[in-house]
Each structure stands twice: as C-alpha cells, then as structure tokens.
Amino acid sequence: MAQKEAKARLKINMLLSDAGWRLLDNEDGPANVDVENKVDIENLGDDFENTRRGFVDYLLLGSNQKPIAVLEAKRESIPPLSAKEQARDYANSLHLRYVILSNGNTHYLWDMQFGNPEPISSFPTLSSLEDEKKWVSDVDALVNENISRTYIAESQMPEIKTHPDYINEDTRSEFIEKNKLKILRKYQVNAIKAVQKSAQNGNKRFLLEMATGTGKTLTCAAIIKLFLKTGNAQRILFLVDRIELENQAKKSFRQSIGKDYVVKVWKEDRDNWKTADIVISTVQSLLASSRYRDFSPNDFNLIISDEAHRSIGGNARAVFEYFTGYKIGLTATPKDFLKNTKQDENSEKEFERRELLDTYRTFGCESGQPTFRYDLKDGVNDPDGPFLVNPVILDARTNITSRLLADEGYAVHKIIDGEDVDENFGIRDFEKTFFNEETNRVFCETFMKYAAVDPLSKEIGKTIIFTVSQKHAEKIVQMLNQIAMEKFPGKYNSDFAIQITSNVRDAQQLSISFSENNLRGHTRWLSDYESSRTRVAVTVGMMTTGYDCSDLLNLVFMRPVFSPSDFIQMKGRGTRLHTFKYVDYENGEKVKTIKKENFRIIDFFAVCEYFEEKYDYNAPLVVPMSRQTQNTLVTPLLIDVDPPVIVVNRTVDLNENDSLSGIDETIVGKEGMRVDREMFRSFQDEVKSNEEFVKLYNNGNIDGALSYLKSEILGEDKPKFYMTPEKIRKIFNLDRRLDLREILDLIMNNKEPLTKAQYIQQKFNELISDKGLSETLVGELYNDAFELFDAYITDRRVSEAIDNRDYSLLAGFGSITIEQLKRLGIERVNQIISYIRDYINVEKLRVKD
Structure with missing residues (x-):
C-alpha cells in the first residue's frame, strides 16, 4: 500500500474509533468494522473495470453483525467523490443504504435512498445509522x-x-x-x-x-x-x-x-x-x-x-x-444592495458582501434569488394587510453633529488637559476619539421632547436607543433617568431607561422582560395597563436581530451606521404591527384598542439620509474596518456580544456648547426607503442575464419574449424571482396596473412607467390622432371629451351609468355631466366609448392607492 494511502487509512481508523466503531474485539463487544472485504459484483456487468469481483475498503457492521454501510477510502490526494460510482456498486451488491467516502481529510455521507452525498466533518455512529435505517423519507x-x-x-x-x-x-x-x-x-x-x-x-x-x-x-x-x-x-x-x-x-x-x-x-x-x-x-x-x-x-x-x-x-x-x-x-437581510461591489478585499463592505453571497451559495441560491x-x-x-408599518423619520442634528457630517469635519483648536488639540474630527470619531457631554445632553432632551407617546397611557412610548459603545450607553442612561426624574416626579425610580449591553448582568433577561412588558414592573401612568415601567432600552449591538417587541414606538440613532444590513435589522425592530389594548375596569370593563400605524426614528447622525441619498449601492465605498486586523480578516463576531470599539487615541472631552440645529420630519410612504427598493435592480439584472429571454428580445420576437416573461419569469409560483406585475407596481409606487409590454420596456430599456394620469393623457392623444379629431375637438369640446374619457376609465360608477343609459346618476358623481354629453353629441360620445372598449384595459387603471 502506498505511503499516502496508508496515511489516509490511519486517519480514517482514528475517525472510526472517535465515532465509537470497533476495529478490534474489546470489552464492549466484537469488532464491527470489516477491512478489505471481498464483494461479488458479477451482476453488475462486464464494464466495471473489467472485473466481476472487488474489495470494499471498510464494511461497517450493525448490532446484528450484518453489513450496514460501505466506507470507500482514497489516498489524501484523490477527492473522495471520485469513488462514488465504485462505492455505489459495492453498496448495491450488498443491498446497503449507506455509503461513506473519505480520503482522511474530506468526507461524505451518502444515504442512497435520500439524495446526494453530503459533506460531513466526522463519521456517523452505529446507533444513528440504525435509527435512521428505520426511517425513509418520502x-x-x-x-x-x-x-x-x-x-x-x-x-x-x-x-x-x-x-x-x-x-x-x-x-x-x-x-x-x-x-x-x-x-x-x-x-x-x-x-x-x-x-x-x-x-x-x-x-x-x-x-x-x-x-x-x-x-x-x-x-x-x-x-x-x-x-x-x-x-x-x-x-x-x-x-x-x-x-x-x-x-x-x-x-x-x-x-x-x-x-x-x-x-x-x-x-x-x-x-x-x-x-x-x-x-x-x-x-x-x-x-x-x-x-x-x-x-x-x-x-x-x-x-x-x-x-x-x-x-x-x-x-x-x-x-x-x-x-x-x-x-x-x-x-x-437581502444581499442585493451589495451586488457588483469591487472593493478592496479587506474592506468591511466587501467582507459583508462575501458573507451574504456565501449564505446564498450555502443554501443553493447561487443566482442570488x-x-x-x-x-x-x-x-x-400587501392587499391582505398591511402586516408591517413604515417609519416617520425625524432628522435631528446638533450644531456639532452637523459639522461632523460635513466633508471638512469638525475642527478643534484648543488646549485640553494641558495638551494642544489641533484636529478635524469626523462622524466616526464621536465617543471614540472625543466626547462632548453637552451633545449627549442635547440628544437626550431632544428625544424626550419629540419621542412618540404610548397612545393609551400617554407616556413616552417604548424605545430602543443605539449608542456608540457601552460607556456611551452608560452616560445616556444616566442622563435620561435624571431628566425623567425631574420631568415626571414620582413616576420612575431610576428605571425610566435601562442599559442592556453585554457587560450588564442578566442582560438577556432584561431584554426579554422589556419585550414582555414587565421590566421593573408595570407603568405607573395607567392603572392595570400591561406596559413596562421602563420605557427605554439603551444598547449597542444587542437587540438588533431577531428581537420581537411589537409595541416599540421609537428607535433612536445616537451613533452612525454604515452597514446596510445592520441598518435594515435595526430599522426592522419597529416595523411590527401592534394593537395597544387596555381594559378599563372602572368603567364597566370597557376595552380600548388603538392600532400602531407607524413608528418614529429619531436620527442624530443622518443615518437614514446616508442610506437614502449618499450610500453608493454599486460603487466601492470605504467604511470602518472594525473586522480588519493588519489586513487579515478575522472571524465575524456573533451578535450576542457588543462589537469591539477600536480606539486609536485616548478619548478627549471637548467640553463645548452644543444645541439642536434643526429637526426635519419625513413620513415614509408605501414606496418605502431606498434601501428597500434595491430589489428590483437585482431582478432586472437576473432577467437580462437570461440568455433564452434576451435572444428572443434581440431577434425582434417581442411576442415570444412577452410569452417567456409571463410563463417563466413572473409570478408567485416562480420562487427564483417571486416578482409579479403587482409587486413591480408597488416598487414604483404606481397608481395603476402594468401590462407585460410596459414591464418588458422597464426591464430591457429602463423606461419608467407612466402614472395613471400620464397614461390616460397619452391614450387620449392617440384617440385624437387616430380618429382625426384635432380640428373638431377644440376649446370647450376638447375639455368635455377628455373629461368623459377620463371619467369613463377611472370611475366605475360613470361607466356603469353610461352603459346602462341611466344618465341621471351622473349628476351625483361630479366627474362628467349630462350637459357635457349633450354638447359632445351622441355620435362623439359613442366614438369615445368604443375606442376605450377596443384599446384600453380599464381594470388596470382602477387601482386604489
């Protein structure tokens, strides 16, 4: 036996022993591994390496000393899967279900009744094979x-x-x-x-x-x-x-x-x-x-x-x-906003992109879908919903954070603790290389003033505040509790805000209690109302993923965020639906319910603006290298602990005045934020890379391309894309439905779809041109004709009244009158209605906002 093969066998023997297999008889029982067992394979035919007999490298035996699995060994330099067919024939000849393939370093377990060989890092035990043998998937x-x-x-x-x-x-x-x-x-x-x-x-x-x-x-x-x-x-x-x-x-x-x-x-x-x-x-x-x-x-x-x-x-x-x-x-966390990035391989953005792409590959979704x-x-x-809510964003910058956000940064020229500080600070420096207590106080006072309140108890709604570090979290908690004590005497006892970070004892239980509305007991604002006395959880890296607290009304960014996936996760803490409920026992157990319609993001570092306007979703972007050490990527931290803070210099106290420079409110509509809209671009790229579809389109076979688009690409039954015309309509915030040709133009030519009003005007112009009415429909008649055209299309009541010739009903609708129809005359009215019926899909234009 060659030395390399012998080395592989030694490793395999050790792996078998580790899994409890017995290579020799011992006090636990007789050996249950048979080596170099001769197998009769005559029934396999003459084409198997010109032989009718073979040797199984290892034959694993069950509790009854009958074969249960074949183990085929290869030398270290040979991939184990190269022995797949040989092992299959051995297993079939012995009527066995299980095959193990190994070269000592790489191993596969193959349940031949279940699928393909699967990579494993250690060998299965006898008991697990016997248990599984009793089970067959269906x-x-x-x-x-x-x-x-x-x-x-x-x-x-x-x-x-x-x-x-x-x-x-x-x-x-x-x-x-x-x-x-x-x-x-x-x-x-x-x-x-x-x-x-x-x-x-x-x-x-x-x-x-x-x-x-x-x-x-x-x-x-x-x-x-x-x-x-x-x-x-x-x-x-x-x-x-x-x-x-x-x-x-x-x-x-x-x-x-x-x-x-x-x-x-x-x-x-x-x-x-x-x-x-x-x-x-x-x-x-x-x-x-x-x-x-x-x-x-x-x-x-x-x-x-x-x-x-x-x-x-x-x-x-x-x-x-x-x-x-x-x-x-x-x-x-979708990976589409990180697509096509070609950043330095050690950047955090490139690391995140590779991490997400690797996730898709791991689950067999190499296409990215x-x-x-x-x-x-x-x-x-969702027409059956809504099932989530969008935020109202308050962009609240102080004088100092506004300058930190500027390209030139915040310039400091002063003596601090006897040392000259002559430096420009940027957004990433806050609470890392400098801190300013007045800025933190402005953060806290602004939050207390503008936070959304609980609709029933009228106290500040439940809130998560994201801070730069655990030390920063400690400062914010102290300030908030001081303000709450002064502002709401007798309501809180240093429990208005609680620090929930990994260095705090029982932090996990604190987060659970906050979600379950019993952190530090129940509120003192409304008797018997099951809402937590603690109103604010201050954290760094905890409570960002998988944390379910549906009655959250405020998310506060007292730190910058540079990762789109982190931002989506943080923002997602507030999107859950919730119905606030209170049983008023003093008034005959009357039940009061109010549904959550939105939540508030109070943003001190222009995080939302960054991902809406400044973040380049395609081009390389340099972001903090918190996962990089000496140009070597380290294993990413799991999120049950706060991420480390890299401090280059000692942190200095600026001790400067600060105040709120302004506050702007943005209500996020149904179209969502840009970070949520990047999905369509990925879908568009995937479709344009479909060779069969593009060939039909480029060859001028538009009907074929439309048919392929409808049957192979669009639809809820196409999980590869899960893209429907209705979903595209919502992505572009259209007030009407799209037809296939418009979707084709959008995908292949980036042709923006027309709004309902633009579409109706375009179709009316086509009517005028096709029927040669430009000289006869002028002035008041033109307006009458357009209003009839528009009303018949958009208002079902109008079309039904005209179709049923029940013209008296038009007086109550306000969109077209009998007098206008009389001015147009019955011939022109019929001409307009006939054109609409022949050329316009009216139902596609009757979509509620």
Whole structure:
C-alpha cells in the first residue's frame, strides 16, 4: 500500500474509533468494522473495470453483525467523490443504504435512498445509522401535503375547521383571538409551498428571505410540522445566534405545534435531548469545546438556521455543515444592495458582501434569488394587510453633529488637559476619539421632547436607543433617568431607561422582560395597563436581530451606521404591527384598542439620509474596518456580544456648547426607503442575464419574449424571482396596473412607467390622432371629451351609468355631466366609448392607492 494511502487509512481508523466503531474485539463487544472485504459484483456487468469481483475498503457492521454501510477510502490526494460510482456498486451488491467516502481529510455521507452525498466533518455512529435505517423519507408526501391557512391552528385545535364559531365569519375573529390560534397569512403559506416546490425539484437546501416582523418563526413552525408529519424528518435542529432567541423560539413552537411535537432547548436537556422532536440551540453552545461532535452527523434530518448569514458565518459554519439532511436558512437581510461591489478585499463592505453571497451559495441560491422572498414593501403594501408599518423619520442634528457630517469635519483648536488639540474630527470619531457631554445632553432632551407617546397611557412610548459603545450607553442612561426624574416626579425610580449591553448582568433577561412588558414592573401612568415601567432600552449591538417587541414606538440613532444590513435589522425592530389594548375596569370593563400605524426614528447622525441619498449601492465605498486586523480578516463576531470599539487615541472631552440645529420630519410612504427598493435592480439584472429571454428580445420576437416573461419569469409560483406585475407596481409606487409590454420596456430599456394620469393623457392623444379629431375637438369640446374619457376609465360608477343609459346618476358623481354629453353629441360620445372598449384595459387603471 502506498505511503499516502496508508496515511489516509490511519486517519480514517482514528475517525472510526472517535465515532465509537470497533476495529478490534474489546470489552464492549466484537469488532464491527470489516477491512478489505471481498464483494461479488458479477451482476453488475462486464464494464466495471473489467472485473466481476472487488474489495470494499471498510464494511461497517450493525448490532446484528450484518453489513450496514460501505466506507470507500482514497489516498489524501484523490477527492473522495471520485469513488462514488465504485462505492455505489459495492453498496448495491450488498443491498446497503449507506455509503461513506473519505480520503482522511474530506468526507461524505451518502444515504442512497435520500439524495446526494453530503459533506460531513466526522463519521456517523452505529446507533444513528440504525435509527435512521428505520426511517425513509418520502418526498412525494412532502410535496403533496396540503398547506392551508389553518395548518398550524389544526395542531392547536384539531376540530377548528368544523367549529361553528370558526365557520361563522361574524364570530371567527373573536374565536381566533380568544383561543390564541395561529392562522397563517397568505404569504406564509406561499413560503411553505415554495419549499415544497423546491424539494420537488430535488433540492435539499432552501433560503427564506423575509422582512423582520413577517413571522419567520411561525412560518418555520409550519415547515417543521410539514417535515415531521410527512415523515421527512425524525428530529429537527433549530439554530439561533443569541440566548434569548432560544427561549423565544421554544415558547413560539410550544404555543403553535407543542401539542403534536416535543420541543426542548439542548442546554437545558442535554441528557435526554433524544426524546425531543425539535431541539433548539445557540450556535455558540454547540461550538464551545466542539460539543457538536457529541452528536452524529445524521442525528437531525432537518437543520434550520435563524438569521442564517450570522449563524453560519466564521467558525459557526463548522456546526451547520457538520450535520447532514435538509437545511433551511432564514434571513431578513437581502444581499442585493451589495451586488457588483469591487472593493478592496479587506474592506468591511466587501467582507459583508462575501458573507451574504456565501449564505446564498450555502443554501443553493447561487443566482442570488432565495427560495422565497417577502420584503418590507410587501408587508406594508400587501392587499391582505398591511402586516408591517413604515417609519416617520425625524432628522435631528446638533450644531456639532452637523459639522461632523460635513466633508471638512469638525475642527478643534484648543488646549485640553494641558495638551494642544489641533484636529478635524469626523462622524466616526464621536465617543471614540472625543466626547462632548453637552451633545449627549442635547440628544437626550431632544428625544424626550419629540419621542412618540404610548397612545393609551400617554407616556413616552417604548424605545430602543443605539449608542456608540457601552460607556456611551452608560452616560445616556444616566442622563435620561435624571431628566425623567425631574420631568415626571414620582413616576420612575431610576428605571425610566435601562442599559442592556453585554457587560450588564442578566442582560438577556432584561431584554426579554422589556419585550414582555414587565421590566421593573408595570407603568405607573395607567392603572392595570400591561406596559413596562421602563420605557427605554439603551444598547449597542444587542437587540438588533431577531428581537420581537411589537409595541416599540421609537428607535433612536445616537451613533452612525454604515452597514446596510445592520441598518435594515435595526430599522426592522419597529416595523411590527401592534394593537395597544387596555381594559378599563372602572368603567364597566370597557376595552380600548388603538392600532400602531407607524413608528418614529429619531436620527442624530443622518443615518437614514446616508442610506437614502449618499450610500453608493454599486460603487466601492470605504467604511470602518472594525473586522480588519493588519489586513487579515478575522472571524465575524456573533451578535450576542457588543462589537469591539477600536480606539486609536485616548478619548478627549471637548467640553463645548452644543444645541439642536434643526429637526426635519419625513413620513415614509408605501414606496418605502431606498434601501428597500434595491430589489428590483437585482431582478432586472437576473432577467437580462437570461440568455433564452434576451435572444428572443434581440431577434425582434417581442411576442415570444412577452410569452417567456409571463410563463417563466413572473409570478408567485416562480420562487427564483417571486416578482409579479403587482409587486413591480408597488416598487414604483404606481397608481395603476402594468401590462407585460410596459414591464418588458422597464426591464430591457429602463423606461419608467407612466402614472395613471400620464397614461390616460397619452391614450387620449392617440384617440385624437387616430380618429382625426384635432380640428373638431377644440376649446370647450376638447375639455368635455377628455373629461368623459377620463371619467369613463377611472370611475366605475360613470361607466356603469353610461352603459346602462341611466344618465341621471351622473349628476351625483361630479366627474362628467349630462350637459357635457349633450354638447359632445351622441355620435362623439359613442366614438369615445368604443375606442376605450377596443384599446384600453380599464381594470388596470382602477387601482386604489
């Protein structure tokens, strides 16, 4: 045997021993590894290397000493997958299901009844193979399982569909609320169906890109039920990147599918986790001391990674890739705004781009299109919704921060602590190389003045403030509590604001209590109102991802932000819907409810303006190198701790006066912010790279291109894009529907669609030209004709009245009168109406704003 092959065998022997296989008889039992076993392969034919017999490198034996798996070994220089077909023939001849391929360094486990070889970092144990052997996946069952909006609720209450209070539409809402039933939204059902369709196409990895607040955990609960119910998983691992998300996920799964399946957190039940159907763990818990190696690679048939681009980054990837089986990634962070960036390889922006692109590749979405996508704009504009809310932005700059934001920076020429300071400070220097207590005081006083208030108790609404550092957070908390004590005597006892950063004891529990409205007890502003006494959580890097606190009304940026994905995550804390509810027991238990319509961003560092106007979504951009050390990228930090602050010089106290220079309010409309609109550009790039489509278009086959666009690209059933004409309409904030030709022009020629008014005017001009009416329709007659044209198209009442010849109704509409019709004459009226019927799709122009 060659030396290199012998070296590989030694490594393989060690890996087998580590997994509990016995190469020799010992006190635990007889050897269960047979080496160089001769296999009769006569039935395979004459074309297998011109031989009818072969030798299996390793034959792994079950508890009954019968073969259970083939292990094919190769020397270190040969890729293990090169032995795939040889091992397949050996396994088939022995009627075995499992194959392991290894060269000592790289390994694959192949369940031939399940799919393709999957990379593993250690060998499976005998018990895991025997357990899995009893289980066979059924993709057909997975694909054909009917997913309805009551899919989760049927686990909570099996008789829901036949319950009279659910059947009755008048009592349904109250019935659902009273029993706390989880009814899936349409887009959540579509997400699950996208996974089913992808699995039908042979995929085992899926990526769901869903905006914060759209119910990713509930969608996951339905997917988990789908896999367990159809027998496509025996046990599922749900990975999160922060401790508080463990408890949040456990609570959610137990409330939704807990009656059908056992849910456990691994660190709480390490000794009996095998009794669970769903095991929840942080990546860090499994990564510490390589505890994930205590499991067998096939102990879980489905692995779900929450906030995937974070929980599979760096060393955490080892945990995720260790396990075989189906894999699902969840993320609220789209990667499209980082596309086509060619930045220095050590820049933070390039690092973030690679990290996100790697996430898409990990889940089989190399094209950049996830298995399913539902973004913030979808949530705000969903016809069944809204399911999310947009912010009102208050741009509040002080004199000093305004100068920090200017190109020339903030110039300082003074003696501080006996030293000359002659320097220009920039936006990234605040609280790192200098601080100014007066600026922080202006921040706090401005927040107290302009913060949105709770609609029921009328106190300052619940708030998250993002600061530069833990020290900065400490300062802000101290100031806010001092102001609150003076402004609201007797209401708070140094608990108006609480610091929630990683250096604070029980920080995770503090964040949970804030969300559950019992941090430092309940409010003193309204008796028996279940809202937290603490109104403000001051943090740095915590509470940015996966944190569910739907009644937040204020987000405050007391720090600059340069990463689009960080900004989207931070902004997403406020987008969730919420209904504020209070039972007034003093007035006969009268229930008061007010729905959250928006939330407020108070922005002291022009963060929103930066991502709306200044951030270059295509060109390279230099940003802080917080992940870079001596030109070598280090492993990104997981978000259960605050990021480090790099301090170049000692921090100096400027001790200068400061004041609010101005405050501007921007109400974000349905079109969303620019960072939310970059999606269409990615879709456009993908379509223009489709060779078959572009060939049809370039060859002048417009009808063929339109047909291809309709059948292969657009539609909710196309998860590769999940782009529909309606979604495009919303992206461009149009007040009418688009036809396919307009979408084609938009994609290929960047031709901006016309608004409803522009479109109607264009079509009216075409009528005048086509019918030769330019000389007869002049002056008052021209106005009458246009008003008839416009009213018949846009107002259904007008068209129905004219079509039914019930002209008396027109007097009450105000858009066209009988007198105008008389001036035009019956011939011209019929000519205009006939033209509209022949050439204009009226329904596309009747879209409510």
